[in-house]
Amino acid sequence: MGARERRNNLLGWLFITPPIVIFGIFIFAPMGVALFVSLHKWNLLSSMKFVGLKNYVRMFHSESFWNSLRVSLIYVLGTVPTSVIFAMILAILMNQKIYGLSFFRIMIYLPVITSMAAAAIVFQYLFEPEFGFVNFVLSSIGLPKMKWLNDPNQALFALIIVGIWKRVGYNTIILLAGLQAIPSVYYEAAKIDGANNSQVVRKITIPLLSPVTFFVTIMQIIASLKVFTSIVVMTEGGPAGGTEAIPYYLYKNAFQYHKMGYASAVAYVLFAIIFIFTLLQFKFGEKKVHYQ
């Protein structure tokens, strides 16, 4: 027995060595490196200079940092409720006995699998103030043409639209799966008790769906906190920093200004914010395990 145990131990550890190496070098070590660098001043070329917590202090006094927090906050507030409510409505509709469910599932998922860079280019074209389709639609229903990406606030609004567009399919699919997992017993009982449609949705569907809804909301918050590609392609943080969300602010400081220490500190703050939401999901998300 001892020999087999030893062989299994050896084999088991051997098999998981590649991930251990890769994760060690590219995920765990970097966590330590990021912390270390954040306590220094470094531009990649000259040697590092230890500055303790100065980077963090500078961050909290920095107007551009607070701006990036503001932008990220508005982006999250703009994308999360809208996206989740939209997805919920869609999921409930798709959960009815309709024809062509697979077709709808595929078609709403297309934006999710396409590259954000390509989509962002197309949206930039659609939002063009002079000849873009969006302004054309607005003006044909009597509304004034908007400046979109040329205005700091409207640009953020445009990015929010893109953000919602990109992930609503994913949210819907997950919510739909959650809806389909609700045992029909509940619905049958409700029908026997004489509940009408709206009561069923309010008192049964939505409460029973709440763990999945919670999950989708947290996932969307985290995704929105990480918004990056659309900003790089559509606005580059502008105009006037109006779309400079935290990840872009991080990128700018690290790879354009080469302030590696300061950027690492910003990275850690971003990590802390995202981690809070990850923990929330961990703690309050219900885990339903189905055994066959």
Next chain:
Amino acid sequence: MLLSRRNKRHRVYILIIEIILLVFVVLINLPFFWMISASFKMKNEVLAYPPRVFPSKINFDGYKYIWTLVPFARYFFNSVVVSVSIAVSKIILSSIAAFAFAKIPFKGKNTIFYIFLGTMMIPFEVIVIPDYIIVNAFGWLDTYWALIVPFTVGAFSIFLLRQFFLGIPTDLDDAAEIDGAGKLRYLFSIIYPLSKPALLTVGLYAFLASWNSFLWPLIVTNKDEMRVIQIGLKALQDSWMIEWNALTAASTVATVPIIILFFFVQKHFLEGISITGLKA
């Protein structure tokens, strides 16, 4: 009489829902329509106002342009090399690890597995700077190494495959052991053939994520010939002679292969998403 009236009302109700969903599907896919339509227009037609729905004549200027202005074929090639390498590597390395977690009893197994899962909680944006420093120190900037190696294995793939392997009945393990097959032989001769759909799904996820990845290729490649297609899009956008028909043509080339691939595998894919969403 009463029954047929209720039936009819139900049918109308379903019809209304179908129409709403159809409208939504059309709306959400409008950007793709415009992308493809604009890519076939001539460069002044693409700026026309009011915007024309269809090009007056199918014109390939946009497509011709992108191959000449930047090495677009090279960008495409790079994306294929990188994404296929990552997909294949993830299939192999993740399945081996997942097999160990699912089917080999060894000390510390569960602890290590939870640590692996923990890597999924670390957002990439946070470790991107140190990763850059490390890759720079290895001298891998502007090489395929930088683009591929960090992604040769992933916790998500390991998680998915472990779930799948756990579903394979232990009777099979016992039978193999009684027959004297070692774990390795068991993996190759029995587990792998049984797992083709799961392995394929993992490969597709990996390919897709890699094809669409933007932040990492942006910072580890600078030389034009090492750019992947997503960064190539940005390079095109920055070039001073660019027109909208060329940009949308480039976007089309970057997107359509993925969409076609997706249509072939969407069944597995969407089921996989639903399952991981529920189990998470």
